[in-house]
Amino acid sequence: MTRSSITVTVALGLCAAIGACNLAAVSELDADNPVRPDPPLPYGMEEFFAGAAPLNPERVRLGRWLFFDRRLSADETVSCATCHRPEHAFSEPAPAATGIRGQRGRRRTPGIINLGAPTMLDFDGPERDPPLAFFWDGRATSLEAQVLMPIADPHEMGLEHGAMVSRLESIAGYRPYFEKAFGSREITKDKVAAAIAEYVRSRRSGNAPYDRWAYGRDGRAMSAEAQRGSEIFFFTGQCAMCHAGFNFTDGGFGNLGIGWDESTQSFRDEGRAAVTGNPRDRGKFKTPGLRDVADRPPYMHDGSLTTLREVVEFYNRGGIRNPLQTRRLRPLGLSEADIDAVVSFLRALSGEGYEDTPPRVFPK
């Protein structure tokens, strides 16, 4: 072998090795966050999600990275998952969220489970707000609109959308995955929104003891106490007037008196009224879904109730009186044992299928 052919051979060998390195990097990403075919719906959800469009697995995969990627915030310290923590049913165990530079928000981080299926129930008739509303005050009317807001919010992630797109463009490793998910390598804020929204839609929960009991798979899946609690929930306690449907929300807004300040005769948080401009909506907040509720205390938009028992005791007193309180609330006269039964029922709403852990590696 001549000296020059040895050089060429070594050089080729190196190229091959470098190529392999690149491939290894790509396959490490793919192995850690693979494209997963849309999994079967968790038990009990089939009927409720029947009308929902099938998920796009490439978008769910891309959205999963973006959801957990702290580079989507101004100082690269906060991701969606900083507040929506998978181990707390995608909520945060604190009365108020903390964004970049330790800034304290004013509302509690809600769980984001089962948001992909339409809310089907409409008890409020013509006064009903738009059927899809996200945030405690319903200011976003689609999941795509919703997911972009915290990124630009100066108190949460603080990255203006133009800057967000530039930042993602500077990460070469993201481009191929945008191409796989959307058919072109161009990165836009709408694609970012579509991918993250698709990941959020993929967080579906079912097969809770309640589902196995209610849909007939296992009559003993719920304890006798929880079964008694379900009667109070659905009938005597009238909880299901608002907490209705597969996700236990009618998607409407109610004023329970949370945040009412008796001394100033005002609400600490205007709630829905700030969106509609209607003074009658002061103190109204979105009816939260109750799936996996036992796994994500504290409760209410301001996290002011710390346990499920406190919540049921609160309803038993008829909420907090104020001039605009939702008429349906009244003292319930539940005994201590009744209260425990409702709590048991609420615990039986914890299911499976939504869980996740952060990806280990991200596109570079």
Ligand code: HEC
């Ligand atoms: C700093 C903490 C924080 C970060 C970061 C954050 N959120 Fe939130 N999220 C909240 C809080 C607090 C609310 C309720 C705010 C309100 O109602 O005004 C909320 C509301 C939501 C809702 C509405 C749920 C419903 O039922 O109405 C969704 C969906 C959501 N966030 C998804 C995301 C996504 C996706 C990201 C990342 C792009 C993200 N959030 C980043 C704290 C955070």
Ligand code: HEC
């Ligand atoms: C008039 C409609 C209505 C009725 C009736 C009602 N709720 Fe609620 N529920 C709401 C609204 C609205 C909130 C959020 C209020 C807020 O944060 O200001 C809420 C919050 C909750 C929460 C806290 C969930 C979370 O994520 O913070 C639980 C648990 C709950 N309700 C259970 C019940 C039970 C049990 C009953 C029956 C005893 C009941 N609800 C009756 C509308 C209602």
